[in-house]
Amino acid sequence: MAQRNVFGNELQVCSLEPVTGFYRDGYCNTGPEDIGSHTVCVVVSEEFLEHQKKIGNDLSTPMPQFGFVGLQPGDKWAVCAGRWLQAFEDGVKAPILLSATNEQALEIVPNWALRECSADVPDDISELLGD
Numbered sequence: 001m002a003q004r005n006v007f008g009n010e011l012q013v014c015s016l017e018p019v020t021g022f023y024r025d026g027y028c029n030t031g032p033e034d035i036g037s038h039t040v041c042v043v044v045s046e047e048f049l050e051h052q053k054k055i056g057n058d059l060s061t062p063m064p065q066f067g068f069v070g071l072q073p074g075d076k077w078a079v080c081a082g083r084w085l086q087a088f089e090d091g092v093k094a095p096i097l098l099s100a101t102n103e104q105a106l107e108i109v110p111n112w113a114l115r116e117c118s119a120d121v122p123d124d125i126s127e128l129l130g131d
Contacts, residue, residue, distance in 0.1 A: 003029050004103045006114060014041035014100040015076035018069055028078040028102040036080035037108060041100035043119055046073045048094040051087050076100075081108035088113055095119035 003011045016026040022038040023029055030039050042048065049060045049071060059077065062070035071077055076097065085108060087094060098120045105114065 003027070006098050006101050006103050006106060006111065008103065009099070011102060012097070012099040014078050014097065018071070018075060018077075020076065020078040022078065028100055028105075030102055030104050037082065037104060038078040039081050039102035039105035040079050040084040040109065040114075041097040042077055042079050042084060043095045043097065044071050044073060044075050044077055045094055047092055048087060049073065051090060051092040052079075052083065055083070055086060057083050081105040085109045085113065088117065093117050 005011045011027055011029070013026045014020050014028050019026055020041075021027050021029055022031075022034040022036070028039045028041050030037055044059065052059050053061075057080075059071045059079075062068060081104075084094065084096070084105075088109075094117065096114060096117050096119060098114060098118050101114060
C-alpha cells in the first residue's frame with residue numbers, strides 16, 4: 001500500500017538530488033525499522049543546518065563512506081519528525097513540503113505547526129494571486 005502525505009493523498013517525492021529518505025528512495029517513507037520517523041520533508045536553510053549540528057544531527061558534513069555529500073541551503077531532506085519539531089520549538093522554523101511529508105509525522109508534530117511552515121504551492125494558485 002502506498003504511503004500518504006499529511007493531506008491524505010499520495011506521498012510526493014521529497015528529493016532525488018541528493019537522494020533522501022530512510023530507505024534512500026527519495027521519499028519520506030517510513031516503516032517499523034525507522035525508529036527516528038524520517039517523515040518530514042524540509043527545505044534546509046543555513047540556520048536549520050547550524051541548529052541541527054548544534055543538537056547533534058550534523059547534516060552538512062560530507063560522509064563519503066555512507067554516500068552522503070552533505071546538505072547545502074536549499075536542499076530538500078527527509079528529517080526525523082522529532083528533530084524538526086525540536087528546531088521549530090527553538091524558533092528555527094524551517095520550511096517543509098506538506099505534499100512530500102508523510103502523514104505519520106502527525107503522530108509527533110502538530111498539524112498546525114506543519115502548516116505554519118508549509119512551502120508548498122497549492123494546485124489552485126488563484127488565492128495567491130489576489131484577483
